[in-house]
Amino acid sequence: MGLRQSWVGSANEPGCDFPLNNLALGVFDAGHGRRCGVAIGDQIADATALEAAGLLSLGTPLLTHPSWNALMAAGPTIWADFRVQMTDLLRAGAPAQAKVAPHLHAMQGATLHLPFTVSEFTDFYAGRHHATNVGTMFRGADNALPANWLHIPIGYNGRASSVVVSGTPVRRPWGQVKGPDDNVPRFTPSQRFDFELELGAIIAQPSNGPVSVAQANDMIFGYVLLNDWSARDIQAWEYQPLGPFQSKATATTISPWIVMRAALDPFCAAPPDRETPLLPHLADSGDDFHDIALDVTLTPQNGTPETITRTNTRELYYSPAQQLAHHTTSGCPMRVGDLLGSGTISGPTPDSRGSMLELSWGGQTPINVGGTPRAFLEDGDTVTFHGAAVAPDHRIGFGTCDGTILPALPNPYAS
Amino acid sequence: MGLRQSWVGSANEPGCDFPLNNLALGVFDAGHGRRCGVAIGDQIADATALEAAGLLSLGTPLLTHPSWNALMAAGPTIWADFRVQMTDLLRAGAPAQAKVAPHLHAMQGATLHLPFTVSEFTDFYAGRHHATNVGTMFRGADNALPANWLHIPIGYNGRASSVVVSGTPVRRPWGQVKGPDDNVPRFTPSQRFDFELELGAIIAQPSNGPVSVAQANDMIFGYVLLNDWSARDIQAWEYQPLGPFQSKATATTISPWIVMRAALDPFCAAPPDRETPLLPHLADSGDDFHDIALDVTLTPQNGTPETITRTNTRELYYSPAQQLAHHTTSGCPMRVGDLLGSGTISGPTPDSRGSMLELSWGGQTPINVGGTPRAFLEDGDTVTFHGAAVAPDHRIGFGTCDGTILPALPNPYAS
Numbered sequence: 130m131g132l133r134q135s136w137v138g139s140a141n142e143p144g145c146d147f148p149l150n151n152l153a154l155g156v157f158d159a160g161h162g163r164r165c166g167v168a169i170g171d172q173i174a175d176a177t178a179l180e181a182a183g184l185l186s187l188g189t190p191l192l193t194h195p196s197w198n199a200l201m202a203a204g205p206t207i208w209a210d211f212r213v214q215m216t217d218l219l220r221a222g223a224p225a226q227a228k229v230a231p232h233l234h235a236m237q238g239a240t241l242h243l244p245f246t247v248s249e250f251t252d253f254y255a256g257r258h259h260a261t262n263v264g265t266m267f268r269g270a271d272n273a274l275p276a277n278w279l280h281i282p283i284g285y286n287g288r289a290s291s292v293v294v295s296g297t298p299v300r301r302p303w304g305q306v307k308g309p310d311d312n313v314p315r316f317t318p319s320q321r322f323d324f325e326l327e328l329g330a331i332i333a334q335p336s337n338g339p340v341s342v343a344q345a346n347d348m349i350f351g352y353v354l355l356n357d358w359s360a361r362d363i364q365a366w367e368y369q370p371l372g373p374f375q376s377k378a379t380a381t382t383i384s385p386w387i388v389m390r391a392a393l394d395p396f397c398a399a400p401p402d403r404e405t406p407l408l409p410h411l412a413d414s415g416d417d418f419h420d421i422a423l424d425v426t427l428t429p430q431n432g433t434p435e436t437i438t439r440t441n442t443r444e445l446y447y448s449p450a451q452q453l454a455h456h457t458t459s460g461c462p463m464r465v466g467d468l469l470g471s472g473t474i475s476g477p478t479p480d481s482r483g484s485m486l487e488l489s490w491g492g493q494t495p496i497n498v499g500g501t502p503r504a505f506l507e508d509g510d511t512v513t514f515h516g517a518a519v520a521p522d523h524r525i526g527f528g529t530c531d532g533t534i535l536p537a538l539p540n541p542y543a544s
Numbered sequence: 545m546g547l548r549q550s551w552v553g554s555a556n557e558p559g560c561d562f563p564l565n566n567l568a569l570g571v572f573d574a575g576h577g578r579r580c581g582v583a584i585g586d587q588i589a590d591a592t593a594l595e596a597a598g599l600l601s602l603g604t605p606l607l608t609h610p611s612w613n614a615l616m617a618a619g620p621t622i623w624a625d626f627r628v629q630m631t632d633l634l635r636a637g638a639p640a641q642a643k644v645a646p647h648l649h650a651m652q653g654a655t656l657h658l659p660f661t662v663s664e665f666t667d668f669y670a671g672r673h674h675a676t677n678v679g680t681m682f683r684g685a686d687n688a689l690p691a692n693w694l695h696i697p698i699g700y701n702g703r704a705s706s707v708v709v710s711g712t713p714v715r716r717p718w719g720q721v722k723g724p725d726d727n728v729p730r731f732t733p734s735q736r737f738d739f740e741l742e743l744g745a746i747i748a749q750p751s752n753g754p755v756s757v758a759q760a761n762d763m764i765f766g767y768v769l770l771n772d773w774s775a776r777d778i779q780a781w782e783y784q785p786l787g788p789f790q791s792k793a794t795a796t797t798i799s800p801w802i803v804m805r806a807a808l809d810p811f812c813a814a815p816p817d818r819e820t821p822l823l824p825h826l827a828d829s830g831d832d833f834h835d836i837a838l839d840v841t842l843t844p845q846n847g848t849p850e851t852i853t854r855t856n857t858r859e860l861y862y863s864p865a866q867q868l869a870h871h872t873t874s875g876c877p878m879r880v881g882d883l884l885g886s887g888t889i890s891g892p893t894p895d896s897r898g899s900m901l902e903l904s905w906g907g908q909t910p911i912n913v914g915g916t917p918r919a920f921l922e923d924g925d926t927v928t929f930h931g932a933a934v935a936p937d938h939r940i941g942f943g944t945c946d947g948t949i950l951p952a953l954p955n956p957y958a959s
Binding site: 248249254275276277280281283284285286287288289290291300302303304305307313314315316338339341360363366367368369370371372373374375376378379380405408409410455456458459460461462463464467538541542 | 663664669690691692695696698699700701702703704705706715717718719720722728729730731753754756775778781782783784785786787788789790791793794795820823824825870871873874875876877878879882953956957
């Protein structure tokens, strides 16, 4: 499918993240309170206002609250209808152009908020290169992958309360750590604070029992970039035997625009080769993966952005649908607004790794960022993710997912 | 403090879980829709109706929705005021008795629902005997306690969506398992389905940064009994390295009555001896433990209830306030309605263990229940928790927390 021309000129420009083909969904404030908005070129179409004006009609009002959850809950037929109507309002030659134009706002200058209310957040570990790298560092190359890894998309429950929108500063956390040279644990600001490059899948249909991989795919509304900030030193001390907890609870940043699954359909990709067959309940149901190019820039305080890694969501071993299907095997109810992180997406080469832990190989080989070595993140660093599915004449972009590291607070428990 | 006499006669009877001293909070339906209710003897006072009638006034209406979250969010001053007013309405000789009486409903016959909306659910592992027992089974007596166990209340995030109220049947889950004799994993109904006897703490004040143990204690609104149903075979295969996930996601059952922290103040207990000192941020801040007697009955299908364990919440090594303080160290935001499970509360003796895993020592020594051996739970078994803080002339009871095991569904993925 080629570029769909919009009467919003910037949407037709090469390299634009938000052509008419995308129709990404956000919540914005351009000075008149929070509204549901649709990204188009360098503009945001005020969807709440379009609905109020009768230019967009979804049966019942779904956009009166500044969150996309109501549309999400409305189901796939409404999602498709919404895309048809928005396309018709914004396409080149749209009869309604003059009526829609007053409801556009410059993206620059608008404040973006979380695009949906996160019900619960689960983080998977579905990237094979990442799991292999981390396992090699911690357990040696011969035991890199956990025994279960090729059989189930392992994951853990995270904290929905810690999910923040791109641009929110992230405060370096304190935590209890015990290094190999420590006789007793210490309470300290994390010295090994890190990012994790992930894709977030947004669940928009509930379930109350096990669902198949195909059913799971239909429950996914869209995707965001997701940075699962991680304190490696806190994690190393706390994670046995119950898994990551406070090391992952400071913040999880998501990009502000939901890219709907429908926008990514032309960029579906086949599953990876399976080293061992998956059991039937997790078997591949189709081309449920996506070809989305990802990169990360790191900008030191007062420095210039430097790209430190490039990878692709095709590096995932388990699709979001497989992650979700596994999530329901026990009967675990899923709800509208559940967010599933993919786990870190690393590629096979050293320059395609999705975390500082891997890029610096546990801190042993710091990378060069603007002339200074970086093993983990320093105060003032800004980490920025970019992602886009790329066609010859357009791209379906996610915008950016960024956060700046603030220094740790003084010891919150000093007397 | 002795028994406070109520004009509701059943509240003054020995052995009653709900004397005037308790004022436990639930959501009930006695045929007129869901309402906020206060347990008094064998009756429920319709607090929603009392507020609507002007007999209970909390500044703004807080009980119009069938959930106690609004009162919880209102803060400690309102919580205390609420208890004063309810006591005044229900005490012997209350001037308002005639006006209140029409708003009482028999507890028997009323349907009880979740008393609050669970924001997020976290499960700790704060019982030393339980951690020692499980560790001994899995790693041997010399390495029973994980290295971090005496230094932090380790825990993991659970699923709020799976929290159900007492009485809700629990369906035996399917899951992927791989036993020691299996060459490859299998997808099967759990054969080692279990209960875990826990105390649940309800967080009712938000935080947005680290809080001290003393501050944490003030954020706790009340307590429920909590059964963290666990599929041990699924857990054994999935839990490395990210912790329990689907093994704990089928259901978590809570008792229907919130016992407010104020009701338990007379039953505060001192911390246990500390084998190693806790770091300052987790140090004991006072008598934050409680003396609450617990027991579990197991009722086989068509059988009679048999008490299979007796223990006490004093067996916890970390208080709920310490659990909560640790939860916030990273800056993790807490919200009104967060639920913290204590972890399994086992005592030091074989007949005080809080799970079948421990009672049957991993299935090796099944216990006798009504003449038949039980290693784990069978279909049709009903597990019932009881809990009460016991004074010479009254008790602060929790009611019961029960669930009956339904057989697994047919293979949900059979083609």
